[in-house]
Amino acid sequence: MTAPGVxxxxxxxxxxxxxDLKSRFKGxxxxxxxxxxxxxxxxxxxxxxxxxxxxxVPEPFGDGxxxxxxxxxxxxxxxxxxxxxxxxxxxxxxxxxxxxLQKIYFPSFAPVLGAVIGVIIQSAIEIALxxxxxxxxxxxxxxxxxxxxxxxxFVGFTAGAAMLFAVxxxxxRDLAHIISVVLQLLFYATPVLYQDNLIKDPILHKVILSNxxxxxxxxxxxxxxxxxPGRLNIWAGAVAWTAxxxxxxxxxxxxxxxxxxxxx
Amino acid sequence: MTDNxxxxxxxxxxxxxxxxxxxxxxxxxxxxxxxxxxFWALRxxxxxxxxxxxxGLIGQNGSGKxxxxxxxxxxxxxxxxxxxxxxRISALLELGAxxxxxxxxxxxxxxxGAILGLSRKQIxxxxxxxxxxxxxxxxxxxxxxxxxxxxxxxxxxSIAVTVxxxxxxxxxxxxxxxxxxxxxxxxxxxxxxxRGTTIVLVSHGLGTVADLCDDALWLDKGKLxxxxxxxxxxxxxxxxxxxxxxxxxxxxxxxxxEMDGGRTRRLGSGEIRVTHLEFIDHNGSVAGFLxxxxxxxxxxxxxxxxxxxxxxxxxxxxxxSGVNVAGPNSGYGERAMKVLAGGGYVDFHIDDLxxxxxxxxxxxxAVDRGHTYDFRDRAFExxxxxxxxxxxxxxxxxxxxxxxxEAAAMPSAEHAEGNRx
Numbered sequence: 001m002t003a004p005g006v007x008x009x010x011x012x013x014x015x016x017x018x019x020d021l022k023s024r025f026k027g028x029x030x031x032x033x034x035x036x037x038x039x040x041x042x043x044x045x046x047x048x049x050x051x052x053x054x055x056x057v058p059e060p061f062g063d064g065x066x067x068x069x070x071x072x073x074x075x076x077x078x079x080x081x082x083x084x085x086x087x088x089x090x091x092x093x094x095x096x097x098x099x100x101l102q103k104i105y106f107p108s109f110a111p112v113l114g115a116v117i118g119v120i121i122q123s124a125i126e127i128a129l130x131x132x133x134x135x136x137x138x139x140x141x142x143x144x145x146x147x148x149x150x151x152x153x154f155v156g157f158t159a160g161a162a163m164l165f166a167v168x169x170x171x172x173r174d175l176a177h178i179i180s181v182v183l184q185l186l187f188y189a190t191p192v193l194y195q196d197n198l199i200k201d202p203i204l205h206k207v208i209l210s211n212x213x214x215x216x217x218x219x220x221x222x223x224x225x226x227x228x229p230g231r232l233n234i235w236a237g238a239v240a241w242t243a244x245x246x247x248x249x250x251x252x253x254x255x256x257x258x259x260x261x262x263x264x
Numbered sequence: 265m266t267d268n269x270x271x272x273x274x275x276x277x278x279x280x281x282x283x284x285x286x287x288x289x290x291x292x293x294x295x296x297x298x299x300x301x302x303f304w305a306l307r308x309x310x311x312x313x314x315x316x317x318x319x320g321l322i323g324q325n326g327s328g329k330x331x332x333x334x335x336x337x338x339x340x341x342x343x344x345x346x347x348x349x350x351x352r353i354s355a356l357l358e359l360g361a362x363x364x365x366x367x368x369x370x371x372x373x374x375x376x377g378a379i380l381g382l383s384r385k386q387i388x389x390x391x392x393x394x395x396x397x398x399x400x401x402x403x404x405x406x407x408x409x410x411x412x413x414x415x416x417x418x419x420x421x422s423i424a425v426t427v428x429x430x431x432x433x434x435x436x437x438x439x440x441x442x443x444x445x446x447x448x449x450x451x452x453x454x455x456x457x458x459r460g461t462t463i464v465l466v467s468h469g470l471g472t473v474a475d476l477c478d479d480a481l482w483l484d485k486g487k488l489x490x491x492x493x494x495x496x497x498x499x500x501x502x503x504x505x506x507x508x509x510x511x512x513x514x515x516x517x518x519x520x521x522e523m524d525g526g527r528t529r530r531l532g533s534g535e536i537r538v539t540h541l542e543f544i545d546h547n548g549s550v551a552g553f554l555x556x557x558x559x560x561x562x563x564x565x566x567x568x569x570x571x572x573x574x575x576x577x578x579x580x581x582x583x584x585s586g587v588n589v590a591g592p593n594s595g596y597g598e599r600a601m602k603v604l605a606g607g608g609y610v611d612f613h614i615d616d617l618x619x620x621x622x623x624x625x626x627x628x629x630a631v632d633r634g635h636t637y638d639f640r641d642r643a644f645e646x647x648x649x650x651x652x653x654x655x656x657x658x659x660x661x662x663x664x665x666x667x668x669x670e671a672a673a674m675p676s677a678e679h680a681e682g683n684r685x
Binding site: 011012014015016018019022023026027100101102103104105106258259261262 | 279280334337338339340341355357358362364366367371374375378379380381382383384407
């Protein structure tokens with residue numbers, strides 16, 4: 001998965017992305033509206049459970065006003081669901097192109113990256129909605145200018161992880177099931193529904209903070225919601241995780257990605 | 265690698281198969297990455313395909329043909345050895361394999377084209393050609409899930425061939441679609457061949473291979489058995505297949521088969537055997553050659569072990585190039601001959617030998633409808649000599665007359681009108 005390789009196959013990657021997007025809501029009555037309805041529905045459920053039942057409280061807005069829980073959760077949830085969707089969709093996409101990989105050569109990263117791009121487009125709509133909502137709450141700041149950097153890192157990290165899991169799943173079919181459990185655990189190990197300073201146990205707090213998803217979710221919330229530039233050590237962590245993820249994905253692609261046709 | 269489109273050196277492919285395959289993490293951890301059942305699909309294959317030539321792969325099922333094609337297409341990596349190819353490869357391993365049911369035909373063309381390595385612009389440029397070649401214009405904007413299997417295949421073939429590949433890899437797919445589409449496919453393959461596309465194809469239709477290919481390779485259980493000009497390889501292959509069949513028959517107590525000078529193993533149950541042929545010229549004497557344009561007789565001698573109520577004798581004349589020129593037989597049903605035990609002969613009388621001077625291979629057979637008593641494939645040789653200088657090309661001299669009418673003498677409409685005024 002080298003940069004020139006990816007560029008050479010951009011047309012194919014884009015076609016896979018289109019295929020994913022076009023077929024996702026085809027045949028449904030309200031079509032693309034689902035891509036907004038689904039996250040809004042989970043936002044509603046989580047707000048109900050976390051805020052009204054468990055009394056979780058949001059951080060204050062960037063200008064110090066009392067926060068709004070639904071808005072605060074929406075920011076974190078959008079980042080989280082991008083990652084979770086990308087991993088799930090990528091595994092399904094690679095498995096789904098399996099028969100095709102047995103018939104004709106194309107690099108196995110193409111369907112994976114296509115799937116990730118499809119998820120990016122969906123999430124872009126959500127992020128735009130998040131920003132619109134924040135505008136409505138007049139919570140806009142100069143730190144938004146750092147968002148493209150955050151997006152680039154997060155996309156890189158997610159694409160790498162998606163590649164790892166998608167290829168891994170071809171070799172060990174159990175992985176898909178393991179991942180669904182791991183994602184659930186990871187969701188609660190990431191401070192999406194709660195604030196990380198809620199955790200009093202120092203060891204548990206360290207564990208939570210060392211979770212790469214925590215770093216990306218915290219950064220997004222810092223930049224978009226709290227309007228602070230984010231702590232340097234968290235940025236450094238995010239950069240490191242992105243490098244590790246992409247490095248591992250490149251290695252796995254070269255080592256295992258070429259023999260998928262035999263493993264299908 | 266100057267003028268070879270494909271060069272394969274010492275290619276081997278090993279697959280790991282069987283029940284020992286570890287599909288899950290648990291198995292991998294619990295039992296370790298222990299033994300695999302190994303299976304060599306290909307062993308030490310070397311060949312090269314010159315640019316612009318057509319290359320056939322033949323062999324029985326499971327001989328490794330498809331594996332070899334997939335390796336040429338880049339689907340599998342070699343376990344050992346190397347493959348070097350020059351030019352863009354388009355593979356027809358399974359038509360329409362890349363189609364997505366929910367997408368329309370047009371959207372699938374873009375997707376499949378991209379898989380074949382084309383840019384969006386290139387596909388857009390070829391779109392009209394693809395659609396019209398497939399012949400499904402009305403349905404091109406409907407989802408392919410509503411397509412019939414024939415339409416599916418047409419669209420797949422159209423995409424793969426209209427992308428103008430430099431190397432085309434074809435796996436036993438011509439046998440799809442209706443008669444009209446099949447002809448279109450063949451015409452297009454010939455057209456590609458004329459344009460200098462290198463084609464590698466697998467087919468169980470030996471006729472197809474013989475017609476299309478320049479060279480061929482015969483694979484048997486992953487090993488290269490024979491390689492060279494297509495007709496030689498097919499002869500070797502048929503010989504082996506016939507031998508196998510004969511051996512099977514031997515085991516079941518049928519008459520053993522021998523080569524007896526034929527190109528492939530002698531077949532038949534043997535109640536009656538064709539012993540030899542004689543060529544009798546217009547003077548009525550046995551001759552070493554016959555002359556074109558003369559009266560002559562082909563005499564087929566036989567030995568029958570028992571009385572047979574219904575025997576049909578057949579001859580077949582093939583040119584050295586492999587083209588079958590003629591295949592007369594003595595007739596079936598009421599015209600079949602009754603043969604008594606012992607020796608005898610049948611004559612095939614030719615009033616005017618229209619074969620052009622050349623050497624022809626003659627097959628002789630004695631059959632009873634579907635049952636073969638004796639079949640001697642190209643076991644005899646007939647030399648035809650010219651009586652004068654040969655002035656016509658071709659294998660036969662087509663009987664016919666020429667006439668000539670002067671333009672002035674032709675009663676054309678113009679002329680008739682001119683006369684009236």
